[in-house]
Amino acid sequence: MIKQFFLLCSGVDQDLIKDCSNGEQNKYAGIGATVFFTALMAAIAASYALYTVFDNPYTSIFFGFLWGLLIFNLDRFIVSTIRKREKKSQELIQVLPRLFLAMIIAVVISKPLELKIFEKEINQVLLTKKNQMTLENKNQIAQQFTPEIEKLQSEIKGLKEEITQKEIETNNLYETYIAEAEGRKGTKIIGKGPVYKEKRQKHDAALKELTELKQSNSEKIDAKESEIATLIEQQKNSQTKTQPIISNFDGLMARIDALNQLPWLPSLFIFLLFLAIETAPIFTKLISHKGEYDYKLENHESKVKSWIQQQVDQRNKIADTDIDINTKVYEDLKSEEELYNYKQKIATDLMKLQADTFFENQKNIL
Known part of the structure; x- marks a missing residue:
């Protein structure tokens, strides 16, 4: 049950992963566990940071929980959208924006916990x-x-x-x-x-x-x-x-300013710790080889892509054929004698009616 929960956290396709080997499932369960605990730490950090603002534990916990869900969703999205490529350079290009986002999240998570860890020193600076x-x-x-x-x-x-x-x-x-x-x-x-x-x-x-x-x-x-x-x-x-x-x-703000007056080295190590935690799922997928799940996912996506291409091509051919038929039909109608005589008669009647109307208008004017 715990393994299934962590697989859910990793963002994998449940139908594909259940047919994979136990080792492959454990790999993605580990990635999901990292995503979950990162979100949990984010919720704790946000709750403490908001407590210094609202001074109300219930409000702080509520909004901290929402922040944890947001981080969980972002991490899960980042991990699930990374695809294994044939070349590492291609994987690196798609990972760079996600790494930048992960660094931002690491800063946001680590700063409130730094405030708590160095609370006594910060209180001394504030005093x-x-x-x-x-x-x-x-x-x-x-x-x-x-x-x-x-x-x-x-x-x-x-x-x-x-x-x-x-x-x-x-x-x-x-x-x-x-x-x-x-x-x-x-x-x-x-x-x-x-x-x-x-x-x-x-x-x-x-x-x-x-x-x-x-x-x-x-x-x-x-x-x-x-x-x-x-x-x-x-x-x-x-x-x-x-x-x-x-x-x-x-x-x-006062506590952050006081934190900046303390030695920077401990804060740097804490930030690097959370950066490592936040980027761990990304680097895990980046450095790991193509596994059974990756091949199955690639095969599934290839099938969907081929089917979509076939559907689009078929609709295009139907549209082109229909245009050709309509063009031919109207070309044939150009030489149709009966249609010509009918339209000639209607045009003649219309011109007579216009002439009569013009005559009546001119007579009324005079």
């Missing part, structure tokens, strides 16, 4: 790239908010410096009127005279202005610090919103 993208994303978002934050911080620094300058000025006025009272500066008269009172008034006025300035600038500083806190919060929210996009950066 490095995600970290880099996270840093770049933070820098890009920071460039949107940093100028405004720095501007507010500069304004806060200016307000604080304004208070500091006013404090220095007030302290200097304080030192001045104290020194006047102690007689160390100014009039150098100890006591609280008119000059002392004047300087005290200047200090008191400056102290009042300092108090008002502190209150005013404190309110402005609080408002600007609140704006800075809001901007920092918006910056964090922007980073939070964009981070899932970076975290989900592990689709099929």
